[in-house]
Amino acid sequence: xxxxxxxxxxxxxxxxxxxxxxxxxxxxxxxxxxxxxxxxxxxxxxxxxxxxxxxxxxxxxxxxxxxxxxxxxxxxxxxxxxxxxxxxxxxxxxxxxxxxxxxxxxxxxxxxxxxxxxxxxxxxxxxxxxxxxxxxxxxxxxxxxxxxxxxxxxxxxxxxxxxxxxxxxxxxxxxxxxx
Amino acid sequence: xxxxxxxxxxxxxxxxxxxxxxxxxxxxxxxxxxxxxxxxxxxxxxxxxxxxxxxxxxxxxxxxxxxxxxxxxxxxxxxxxxxxxxxxxxxxxxxxxxxxxxxxxxxxxxxxxxxxxxxxxxxxxxxxxxxxxxxxxxxxxxxxxxxxxxxxxxxxxxxxxxxxxxxxxxxxxxxxxxxxxxxxxxxxxxxxxxxxxxxxxxxxxxxxxxxxxxxxxxxxxxxxxxxxxxxxxxxxxxxxxxxxxxxxxxxxxxxxxxxxxxxxxxxxxxxxxxxxxxxxxxxxxxxxxxxxxxxxxxxxxxxxxxxxxxxxxxxxxxxxxxxxxxxxxxxxxxxxxxxxxxxxxxxxxxxxxxxxxxxxxxxxxxxxxxxxxxxxxxxxxxxxxxxxxxxxxxxxxxxxxxxxxxxxxxxxxxxxxxxxxxxxxxxxxxxxxxxxxxxxxxxxxxxxxxxxxxxxxxxxxxxxxxxxxxxxxxxxx
Numbered sequence: 062x063x064x065x066x067x068x069x070x071x072x073x074x075x076x077x078x079x080x081x082x083x084x085x086x087x088x089x090x091x092x093x094x095x096x097x098x099x100x101x102x103x104x105x106x107x108x109x110x111x112x113x114x115x116x117x118x119x120x121x122x123x124x125x126x127x128x129x130x131x132x133x134x135x136x137x138x139x140x141x142x143x144x145x146x147x148x149x150x151x152x153x154x155x156x157x158x159x160x161x162x163x164x165x166x167x168x169x170x171x172x173x174x175x176x177x178x179x180x181x182x183x184x185x186x187x188x189x190x191x192x193x194x195x196x197x198x199x200x201x202x203x204x205x206x207x208x209x210x211x212x213x214x215x216x217x218x219x220x221x222x223x224x225x226x227x228x229x230x231x232x233x234x235x236x237x238x239x240x
Numbered sequence: 241x242x243x244x245x246x247x248x249x250x251x252x253x254x255x256x257x258x259x260x261x262x263x264x265x266x267x268x269x270x271x272x273x274x275x276x277x278x279x280x281x282x283x284x285x286x287x288x289x290x291x292x293x294x295x296x297x298x299x300x301x302x303x304x305x306x307x308x309x310x311x312x313x314x315x316x317x318x319x320x321x322x323x324x325x326x327x328x329x330x331x332x333x334x335x336x337x338x339x340x341x342x343x344x345x346x347x348x349x350x351x352x353x354x355x356x357x358x359x360x361x362x363x364x365x366x367x368x369x370x371x372x373x374x375x376x377x378x379x380x381x382x383x384x385x386x387x388x389x390x391x392x393x394x395x396x397x398x399x400x401x402x403x404x405x406x407x408x409x410x411x412x413x414x415x416x417x418x419x420x421x422x423x424x425x426x427x428x429x430x431x432x433x434x435x436x437x438x439x440x441x442x443x444x445x446x447x448x449x450x451x452x453x454x455x456x457x458x459x460x461x462x463x464x465x466x467x468x469x470x471x472x473x474x475x476x477x478x479x480x481x482x483x484x485x486x487x488x489x490x491x492x493x494x495x496x497x498x499x500x501x502x503x504x505x506x507x508x509x510x511x512x513x514x515x516x517x518x519x520x521x522x523x524x525x526x527x528x529x530x531x532x533x534x535x536x537x538x539x540x541x542x543x544x545x546x547x548x549x550x551x552x553x554x555x556x557x558x559x560x561x562x563x564x565x566x567x568x569x570x571x572x573x574x575x576x577x578x579x580x581x582x583x584x585x586x587x588x589x590x591x592x593x594x595x596x597x598x599x600x601x602x603x604x605x606x607x608x609x610x611x612x613x614x615x616x617x618x619x620x621x622x623x624x625x626x627x628x629x630x631x632x633x634x635x636x637x638x639x640x641x642x643x644x645x646x647x648x649x650x651x652x653x654x655x656x657x658x659x660x661x662x663x664x665x666x667x668x669x670x671x672x673x674x675x676x677x678x679x680x681x682x683x684x685x686x687x688x689x690x691x692x693x694x695x696x697x698x699x700x701x702x703x704x705x706x707x708x709x710x711x712x713x714x715x716x717x
Contacts, residue, residue, distance in 0.1 A: 076702070076705075076707075077702070077703060077704070077705045077707075078705045078706065078707065080705075081705040084467075096466045096467060096468055097466070097467040098464060098465040098466055098467070099465050099467060099470070100274060100278075100438070100442070100465055100693075100694060100697055101438070101694045101695070101697045101698040101703060102467070102470040102473070102474050102698065103467070103703070103705055104704070104705065105705055106467050106470075106705075107467070107471055110467060110468075112467075112468065112471060115471050115472050115475050117472050117475050117476060117479075118475060118479065121476075121479050125483075135399060136410040139399060139407035139408075139410065140407075140409075140410055140411070143405065143407050144405065144406055144407040146409070148409055148411055148412070149411070151411050155411050158410060158411040159410055161416045161419070161420065161490070161494055162410060162415075162416060162419045164486075164490065165416075165419045165420055165423040165490075166419070166423070168423060168427060168483045168484075168486070168487060169423045169426060169427065171479065171483050172426070172427040172430045172431070172480055172483050172484075173426075173430065175430070175434075175476040175479045175480050175483070176430050176433070176434055176476060176480070178472075178476065179434070179472045179473055179475075179476035180461070182472045183466075183468070183469040183472050183473070185461050185462055185463065185469070186461030186462050187461075187462040188462065189462070190462060190464055192464055193464070198464075199445035199446070200445075201445075201464060201465040202278075202438065202441045202442040202444075202445045202463075202464075202465055203274065203275060203278045203442060203445065203446075204273065204274030204275040204278065204697075207465075
């Protein structure tokens with residue numbers, strides 16, 4: 062941790078429109094390890110960056126299903142094997158009465174997996190990130206629109222990437238150190 | 241109106257505004273930019289609170305202390321301190337429970353259902369409506385919790401393995417209620433927090449003091465507005481909205497089964513679930529309006545919570561209020577058409593018996609008053625809306641009172657009949673929950689952004705990547 066290394070470049074754009082066009086050009090130039098940073102989701106940016114669809118939906122679906130199965134099993138087992146009791150003359154296995162709690166536990170499991178699945182795919186929470194070294198990057202949550210290209214990218218070349226970013230309309234390009 | 245317009249020269253940019261459809265009115269007024277939105281909303285939680293805040297907060301906390309005192313006394317003495325007796329075993333506590341759960345529903349409707357229907361106007365009000373939901377559900381949960389009497393035995397309602405190998409009875413609507421309301425609370429908190437993350441990051445990036453940097457830094461979880469994150473985030477938010485949407489319908493339906501599955505005349509009706517849900521949304525929107533009007537006046541948010549928002553909320557109240565009125569009529573019709581003597585008696589007793597005063601308060605506030613929302617003049621008069629929104633909630637409280645008390649107080653045996661009145665502790669507990677609600681709500685207004693900055697920025701015209709600034713368009717015109 063003694064030597065400062067380059068994390069990448071951070072380029073600022075004025076409007077969502079500029080950012081969208083620039084992202085397309087970065088994608089077409091063949092960069093892989095780049096990202097856009099915006100204060101709100103900008104529509105069309107996923108395609109402009111060439112991102113695949115998120116798999117989060119399948120994860121949530123799986124957990125919701127497990128929640129439902131687990132919930133139904135909990136009720137069926139406790140009412141028939143764990144603690145069988147005749148209440149109001151209803152059969153032990155009154156599956157109709159179990160549907161509401163089954164549904165509830167499906168929703169609960171789905172909701173938890175939505176939030177924590179999102180964290181998992183986003184590698185959040187994290188305590189620090191090199192981009193936070195930039196004072197200007199604070200505007201990414203206010204009114205700034207940024208593209209960051211990582212030095213790890215195979216196409217990355219300090220001089221060329223900087224001119225490339227300026228050429229596609231960046232207002233200013235900042236080198237970010239990884240410390 | 242001049243119907244025959246002189247033909248205009250087709251401009252090269254005419255396609256931008258082509259067609260006859262007029263441009264929609266802006267949702268957010270006052271020529272806001274992204275930066276001005278951040279500044280306007282963040283300033284509320286960064287600067288000093290307005291004068292009234294401290295007074296309101298101290299007042300709420302003292303009422304909250306009264307609630308805690310009453311609960312302490314109840315834990316020591318038992319629920320005999322309330323006005324409950326045979327035959328009225330459910331009194332104010334259950335009335336208040338249903339009242340508060342109902343209020344919560346509007347928050348979820350605004351945040352989840354309107355999100356799925358892509359109603360962009362929700363963005364200004366969804367954050368505080370969701371907060372209202374959470375705090376209303378907390379207030380609601382107070383009542384069944386203390387109603388069990390032996391509060392220290394409350395864990396029995398949950399399926400926790402224990403040395404007696406006993407399990408809860410999953411065939412009971414009361415247990416469904418435990419699950420429905422606690423799951424509702426959990427999902428609402430997750431949904432609310434997910435929506436807050438980007439705004440917490442904004443506050444983190446604006447933080448000046450060490451404490452703020454630390455607290456908001458921890459809460460924002462390292463959010464950096466990355467589009468690779470937004471993709472998962474947006475899907476998670478959409479799914480949470482999708483999961484919360486059936487809850488809007490299911491939670492109050494389950495609450496209504498507490499009543500509907502019993503055999504008591506006046507409770508044993510199949511109309512209860514939809515009727516309760518409509519009433520819940522009705523009362524919830526009234527509460528959102530009350531709080532929204534206070535917030536826009538006190539914190540100067542007239543550009544964000546505009547007259548247009550109040551207008552739309554009034555229309556929803558008109559619809560749901562009319563549904564509630566229709567349900568009252570249907571109940572009477574079925575009581576007559578069903579030909580059950582006990583049922584007929586229960587309804588005649590409701591309207592003309594000892595609780596007629598409560599019944600007619602309910603009818604005036606819930607059926608007659610919302611009809612005023614037909615008039616645009618009323619929908620655009622903030623002062624009148626404020627008064628009406630409070631009256632609606634008064635009416636909705638009485639609806640639950642009428643349902644719970646009028647049926648119980650006149651059961652099958654006339655010798656058991658009795659008139660129910662609350663004791664001072666019933667009243668103190670109910671008022672106390674308003675202290676609880678407003679303490680939380682005022683803390684929320686003070687420390688967290690009450691309008692979602694991210695979402696409001698997203699509905700500005702400038703947020704569209706294909707947006708052209710008006711100056712550019714005019715040059716071409």
